[in-house]
Amino acid sequence: MTSTPVTLITGGSRGLGAQMALALARDGHDIVLTYRDAAAKAEAVVGQIQALGQRALALPLDVADTAGFPAFVERVKSGLAAWGASRLDGLVNNAGAGAHASFAETTPAQFDMLLNIHLKGPFFLTQALLPLLADGASILNISSGLARFTIPGYGAYAAMKGAVEVLSRYQAKELAARGIRVNTLAPGAIATDFGGGAVRDNVELNRFVASVTALGRVGEAEDIGGAAAALMRPGAGWITGQRVEASGGMFL
Numbered sequence: 001m002t003s004t005p006v007t008l009i010t011g012g013s014r015g016l017g018a019q020m021a022l023a024l025a026r027d028g029h030d031i032v033l034t035y036r037d038a039a040a041k042a043e044a045v046v047g048q049i050q051a052l053g054q055r056a057l058a059l060p061l062d063v064a065d066t067a068g069f070p071a072f073v074e075r076v077k078s079g080l081a082a083w084g085a086s087r088l089d090g091l092v093n094n095a096g097a098g099a100h101a102s103f104a105e106t107t108p109a110q111f112d113m114l115l116n117i118h119l120k121g122p123f124f125l126t127q128a129l130l131p132l133l134a135d136g137a138s139i140l141n142i143s144s145g146l147a148r149f150t151i152p153g154y155g156a157y158a159a160m161k162g163a164v165e166v167l168s169r170y171q172a173k174e175l176a177a178r179g180i181r182v183n184t185l186a187p188g189a190i191a192t193d194f195g196g197g198a199v200r201d202n203v204e205l206n207r208f209v210a211s212v213t214a215l216g217r218v219g220e221a222e223d224i225g226g227a228a229a230a231l232m233r234p235g236a237g238w239i240t241g242q243r244v245e246a247s248g249g250m251f252l
């Protein structure tokens with residue numbers, strides 16, 4: 001690895017992605033983050049990372065559009081070259097979108113949207129970035145507590161995350177020859193704008209989540225940022241192929 005590790009985080013303009021980017025920057029990582037539409041928010045995160053003394057670059061990316069991946073990889077190469085680097089030491093597949101619908105009411109369009117963003121996108125983006133990943137790099141795929149416990153209305157979303165967890169184990173096995181570690185981080189309910197901000201803004205829902213969480217509160221984006229940074233540290237170098245849930249003990 002380079003003396004200054006470089007990590008790419010998808011969906012880094014807000015919420016969990018932004019907090020993961022900041023936590024990793026505090027650990028000394030330079031950051032490439034992606035955004036789909038929120039360029040101004042992404043640049044604000046870049047500014048925060050630079051204020052921490054690290055380099056940062058924001059690039060547009062639609063993870064659902066696999067046809068755009070080759071051009072994206074070239075933009076990453078150019079960005080790294082401008083820093084005098086040629087490799088990524090970390091990759092966090094975080095970008096996501098939600099859809100709330102019962103099993104009976106889920107539409108093919110909703111299913112395909114979730115499939116493309118949460119499974120097909122990370123699968124083929126990681127594949128496309130393999131030549132840029134350094135030997136000994138770390139990959140972190142973001143799942144969800146919903147892959148373990150069930151809340152009606154999230155079946156399709158959770159199914160994609162369950163598939164991501166299986167994929168992570170296969171990646172960990174197949175990429176191990178290069179010393180690349182692959183783990184899954186599964187957040188519980190977090191107070192962000194994800195899914196319309198229900199966990200954050202709905203007082204009744206917030207109170208319910210706290211009541212079924214061992215640590216007695218709803219999670220914050222910073223909780224997930226810290227967990228991601230911990231899994232990416234050299235001290236976690238013997239952890240691979242694992243699912244780590246950061247939910248404060250939700251539904252134990």
